Amino acid sequence: MSSVLKVEGLRKEFGGLVAVQDISFDIGEGEFVGLIGPNGCGKSTTFNCISGLLHKTAGTVEIFGKDVTEHRPDQIQNLGLTRTFQHTRLWRQMTVIENLLVPPRHQFGSSFSDRIKALLAPKLNQQESDRLEKAYSVLDQLEVPHMAHNLTSELSGGQSKLVDIGRSMMGDPRLLLLDEPVAGVAGPLAMKIFNNLRNIVDETGISILIIEHNMDFILRQGVDRIIVMNEGRVLMQGTPEEVRNNRQVVEAYLGSDGMSGDVEE
Numbered sequence: 001m002s003s004v005l006k007v008e009g010l011r012k013e014f015g016g017l018v019a020v021q022d023i024s025f026d027i028g029e030g031e032f033v034g035l036i037g038p039n040g041c042g043k044s045t046t047f048n049c050i051s052g053l054l055h056k057t058a059g060t061v062e063i064f065g066k067d068v069t070e071h072r073p074d075q076i077q078n079l080g081l082t083r084t085f086q087h088t089r090l091w092r093q094m095t096v097i098e099n100l101l102v103p104p105r106h107q108f109g110s111s112f113s114d115r116i117k118a119l120l121a122p123k124l125n126q127q128e129s130d131r132l133e134k135a136y137s138v139l140d141q142l143e144v145p146h147m148a149h150n151l152t153s154e155l156s157g158g159q160s161k162l163v164d165i166g167r168s169m170m171g172d173p174r175l176l177l178l179d180e181p182v183a184g185v186a187g188p189l190a191m192k193i194f195n196n197l198r199n200i201v202d203e204t205g206i207s208i209l210i211i212e213h214n215m216d217f218i219l220r221q222g223v224d225r226i227i228v229m230n231e232g233r234v235l236m237q238g239t240p241e242e243v244r245n246n247r248q249v250v251e252a253y254l255g256s257d258g259m260s261g262d263v264e265e
């Protein structure tokens with residue numbers, strides 16, 4: 001299995017605070033991997049460094065075999081990496097389908113004038129009608145085609161998260177980084193989202209790295225591997241079975257308040 005993401009010795013300091021100490025891991029092609037760890041252990045910072053939003057203090061990041069340590073976010077996105085943010089970013093006064101047609105922020109085509117052009121163009125050219133078709137197929141893939149014309153301001157938190165995932169899939173990414181896409185989402189919908197992501201990985205061969213803070217939950221969601229972080233380091237990585245049976249992880253996390261039981265049922 002070839003590596004689509006290789007992180008080596010990643011370190012990020014904010015002034016005197018070391019948010020990420022020393023992180024190394026690989027993600028293979030077609031792998032569905034969970035990234036887990038307690039609040040403040042450096043998960044989102046790791047994503048921000050990989051996607052080029054933050055300058056790294058030390059370490060290297062390779063995406064599809066290319067060293068992107070000094071690349072800008074839009075250059076990284078053009079290589080096939082898309083990420084979502086912990087706090088859902090949608091255009092609340094637009095419909096679901098319109099949100100899918102607007103390019104994500106910090107990425108190519110996301111300037112204000114590009115958005116206006118995309119939305120106000122009187123005549124759809126071929127490229128735009130292809131995007132519309134793509135948007136409907138993404139909603140089909142996520143099993144929510146009926147939501148296409150709802151205003152996103154009318155959606156539940158969980159449905160908004162789904163639209164956010166949908167937006168991230170619009171550019172046909174080969175590697176998706178999802179930052180807590182089911183935080184605060186009701187249990188059955190959260191499971192459905194994971195199930196859909198598993199199917200997308202299996203059907204398209206893309207790779208997904210997904211941050212989730214609930215250990216009990218992610219152990220049951222069909223990911224191939226879990227990377228467990230603690231205090232800016234990788235505590236261990238392995239299959240859900242290996243994580244479940246790892247004494248260090250069991251002692252540090254399982255059943256502790258921060259890591260279980262807060263996915264709403």
Ligand SMILES: Nc1ncnc2c1ncn2[C@@H]1O[C@H](COP(=O)(O)OP(=O)(O)OP(=O)(O)O)[C@@H](O)[C@H]1O
Pocket residue numbers: 014017018019037038039040041042043044045046086213
């Ligand atoms: N831009 C920033 N400036 C200063 N400190 C930051 C910044 N971003 C994150 N931090 C700090 O870095 C540490 C790691 O934060 P990070 O957001 O990566 O954690 P996390 O694992 O994603 O946590 P959570 O589960 O709460 O989302 C925290 O102490 C946080 O306060």
Ligand SMILES: [Mg+2]
Pocket residue numbers: 043044045086
């Ligand atoms: Mg975070």
